[in-house]
Amino acid sequence: MKLALKIWRQNNASSPGKMVDYTVDNIEPDMSFLEMLDILNDELIVKGEDTVAFDHDCREGICGMCSLFINGEAHGPDRLVTTCQLHMRKFKDGDTIYIEPFRAKAFPVIKDLVVDRSSFDRIQQSGGFISVNTSGNTIDANTIPIPKHDADKAFDAATCIGCGACVATCKNSSAMLFVSAKVSQFSLLPQGKVEAKERVLNMVNQMDAEGFGNCTNTGACEVECPKGISLENIARMNREYLKSSLI
């Protein structure tokens, strides 16, 4: 396959960026999207040009590091995958591909396609935990039975990889899906109920302070989420938030 690439290049957070044209040839359909970018970068090095910076690490869809906006979609045209799991068989010979960073006010660009998502960490630091000491002196794990249904729902919410596709996709740059996934995980489990009130208030406050927008129920986040985190979680978080604010 031969492809035309239009890639966002930006030196650092304070400098302006622009789309730059590149061409890659001899791309195999079985290659992953990031392997295609590896090839481009190796060619750039040999030519003496600066490589295109992009985040990636595990390359198996679980670390949440990769974060490309491809042809107007977070993680590209396939569903339920991260960018690293996207394969070139989803494109056709001769295609033009637009590659941009995950854009949001709370995700400033570090370089090219790499953005700073530390706002996500700060939200988690504000309340995304259960305050138990890690001494091991807790009760036996089987002391509190948890209904399988609740455990499974908590697990589904907990599979969020914190990539930020929801934010990049949302017209409001809302982080509600991300925040609600953590709030839901803990609100569904008896261990998490003890601090449920402080947790949801603190996390939502931090989310607002970071400059993320609000949710207007568009649902785009759920569609683009590589882990299929359900919009239901946002509803659950809203309930938790209301309950905690009113009482």
Added chain:
Amino acid sequence: MALDSKIPKGPISDKWTHYKDHINLVNPANKRNLDVIIVGTGLAGGSAAATLAELGYNVKAFCFQDSPRRAHSIAAQGGINAAKNYQGDGDSTFRLFYDTVKGGDYRAREANVHRLAEVSTNIIDQCVAQGVPFAREYGGLLDNRSFGGTLVSRTFYAKGQTGQQLLLGAYSAMNRQIGRGKIKMHNRHEMLDLVIVDGKARGIIARDLISGKIERHSAHAVVIASGGYGNVFFLSTNAMGSNVTAAWKIHKRGAFFANPCYTQIHPTCIPVSGDHQAKLTLMSESLRNDGRIWVPAKLEDAKLIREGKLKPTQLAEEDRDYYLERRYPAFGNLVPRDIASRAAKERCDAGFGVNKTGEAVYLDFAAAIERYGIDQARLKHLDENDKTLVIKLGTEIVANKYGNLFQMYEKIVDENPYSTPMMIYPAVHYTMGGTWVDYNLQTTIPGCFSIGESNFSDHGANRLGASALMQGLADGYFVLPYTIGDYLAPDIKKGKISTDTPEFDAAEQNVVDQISRLMNNGGTKPADYFHKKLGKIMWNKAGMSRNEQGLKEAQQEIAQIREEFYKDVKIPGTADSFNPELAKALRVADFLELGELFAKDALHRNESCGGHFREEFQTADGEAQRDDKNFAYVAAWEYKGNPSDAILHKEELVYDNVELVQRSYK
């Protein structure tokens, strides 16, 4: 220098308790005067950072990713072992200890392994208290599955994302402490040297990967939790950024490196598809609970399959060779990883491979889908002879257990593994070797500790499945917090460690010099070019099977590539900016040294054990032939400039509680 493992005296089951009763403690008011640096924030580093901060120490944590949540522990799939005996199937601390020592082919240190088995149950309690959503049964209690090399069900899991859930648990515990200001987190930082003052580890030199700035950080102790070095093979299931650099830098400063040749090649990975490939993807060992591994029994069928003229589903039962079930009837598809990998290689080398390159075997779920389907039909009082219904019901159960793994497979290979068997082949996955540590998890440098995969201590020559997560969390939550306190107790009056000293000057200069040497060499080739070359040599000559000649060649060839690398590597951009190519080159430079030591270690070990298989040393039926008389020791290498000059030190392994026998899973 004689190696002192500092194993406490007394019966094995009392050692850890007795040890804890008699160590020095630091009182809470003094802990806040002590700083600890932790490099790496996976399960080991993250759990250690959280616990030490919670105890009151000032923790400075470093990771190269953009958040601690992305450490590669996150990719662990199948589960975590613990001797809870919830299933009542005969499990116990001793049995977990015994299985781990045997699984490691009798090359692990007994006392460490027993301690690991003892604290394993605490881990599950701890994680549940943190809100880790483990899989549960309908009664609300925790569910278990089986892993290789054991005869009990002791593996706790969260679908195929156990590592993710455990890491997020440790990450949340860290976040609580970051929020309280007890952990200062340094994301996107790479440790590039260790600073030793008066014989003690007192700090690190790190590079801020965003600004390129070289920074000095001091502490009263330094903990390395930087993971394994599987990426020395270029292609592995490790993350792209996983590296040996932190561990190698402390090695160069005096920490002995133990058993580098003990590498785990995992039997169930998605096969290599072409030269462009950057990494390999694991399919969890848990799949062997339900998947059956086979190749065609006849060479001509294998050939037709490779040519695409025959489909695996068309092959009759009697034309399939379920070679693990045939060779190892007692453990069947759940033999340990080293054995399953070698058996796959043996079949493929004999011409029975099933993909284009002939390097793949089948992992087939048809039987499991049918079995579960019939169970479900009976449970729901439906017609168990309705084949379509049975397959539908069975597929649902299999999807519930392994759904995310099947999805991953389908996205990569573009085939539906519910209806056609998966193709799998062994790939580099984990490294049992690592920095040598004593019972306290301290390296040969006072004040420098090594935990999790980056040390060597618990898995011998082969790690059992679901034991890596156990070790990482055991070290971080429950072992290091005691042992480091014992070390720090005499240091309470020391005060802040200054970074304005000749030792820090020299270490920083060392880093600056290496970077400028790489940036200004006028080279022409990307770092990956050299990394791939190194990986090919490692895989072909120091991979699943090794021999004297190949290892000698590997040593020479790697030394050559290293020379060529420094002359000809090309790094674009500048050193004082975000420069992923520079970060990569610095890692490759260390792999190029480690690789040679790896080959040297493999060459010196004239026996086969666990993941180390020397062709010259095998039994008549092709199993690993250990030599306990001459090699029941840990090989700990001391750095002396070139890897070829490294000096061997031996820690003799003493087995008081387990009898050394030929490992058998038949």
